[in-house]
Amino acid sequence: MTKPSLLTHDRFLLGTFSSNCAGGMTVSKLPERWVANWDNNLKLARLLDDAGIDFMLPIARWIGYGGDTDFHGGVLETITWATALLASTRNITVFATIHTVANHPVVVAKQIATMAQIGGGRVGLNIVAGWNKPEYEALGLTLPEDHETRYGYAQEWFDIVRKLWTSEDKFDWDGTYFKLHATYGNPRPESMPPILNAAGSGQGRAFASQNANFLFTPAIDLARSKDEVAELKAMGEKNGRKVDVMTFSHVVCRPTEAEAKARWQEILDNADWEAVDNLVRLQFAHAQSFPHDLLALIRERMAVGHGGFPLVGTPEQVADSICALQSTGFRGTTLSFVDYVEEFPYFRDEVLPILHARGIR
């Protein structure tokens, strides 16, 4: 079997993010906010697959962020979601997002290997080492306060998964967190699935540079991102690995700039601010993904696109901004929309041809 397409294409990668979560990436009270049911996800997946979009990435969530809408309160579980999508599509890569502490590595290794068969090698794994304390409490688990322990556990967890995918023999495992006797993986994926990790802390980024193919990080200020991306790639190279960096973006694309900006404002005017502030507070309290000195800016971007890079304007302007992400050094970006199924076709018809003409797709 050939290597996963996500690791062999040289075009700027595009995917979607969070379509399995109620509200998607927009913390909004708008009546047209995203309904994350199976019908909508299947519709979206087929639109994306037909348009040649590279991947779909879900968020794994167990409780919502409160507010009037309980943003992300309703979420489709990602292994089952991804499995069904893989069975319903032809070319697109679909990730599962897995909390290491809530999922046993031997079970996950077999789930992903099964999905690799169903999807013909199109499955990817997004590893979450843990950040959201109330969610851990909802699972009856304790979130380690220090990033060393979180990623120490995650490393052992992934070492086991990797060994189950690559070793043909039974093996014993005598680690700090796992003691396994005569375990083995069968079936195994024919090639290593793409691994993604969204670490923000130093320890997390060390983990990503040693294990992931893609490090996923916010693009708040492109001037900072340019340095950050270069450092992250260099960190991977130091470990003898090619690690690419991806980010996430939120699209508000309209025929005129004025319409796009008015829509941005309308989304803000209808934001669920209580949920936004819970989201910001939790992100800042337990994770290091976002730069803390840009709070005012980040709060607004959190409301509209969960902190994603704004792709706001005409199709030409949106294409410009995607080119800017590429020249920052990013390998790709996810996209989100208030209503993915309603808005993606305009992006497909108007923005994708421009990206193609410019040679980045």
Added chain:
Amino acid sequence: MVAVMDAGAHAVVADMPHGTSCADKVDAAAFRQAMRQLAGGVCVITAGSDDGAGGHAYAPQRTGLTATSVVSLSVDPAELVVSINQASSAWPVLLAARRFGVNVLTAAQAAVAQRFSGAGGLRGAQRFADAPWQRTDDGVWLLAGALAGFACTLERTWLHRSHALVVGRVIAITGAVQAPTHPDPAGPLLYWQGDYARLADVSGSG
């Protein structure tokens, strides 16, 4: 919008056989040393159109760089050319914002030039501290007290090897227009032989 970004460097090096260097290779150090003899007026190029106070959150965050590579291209329409290293942190911001400012500095503004050259590890909006920057209605940051300020929209870009040649269509001018007959007594800030200089340094003593 007429501006078009070329797809990649490979598309614009066709005039150079094999896209590599000339047959008689010139020593890079010699070239640098020779170019150091060319005095240039120091400009700060600003990119990004946020309002500096957390508003316009959809706009790219402002940053900028110090450059001497500013050349007049056309008078009607008013256009200028800037050469920018694609590795600079300001380059993606300029691309995303599609507008930029060109500020011609006075010899009294060397500290501004240093901030924007990244001295002290300053990044992005930090470079705008301690100087009277003002945002035009078009979202371009210009420096009050500069010899001249040009607000530009991105008209065209050529990517060539490590650099991008950027054509800016001038949409507003500040500074020189208000005081054409009373040039700033400090004179222009120059860059020559790897250091900042002023006109008096090279012509006043004797």
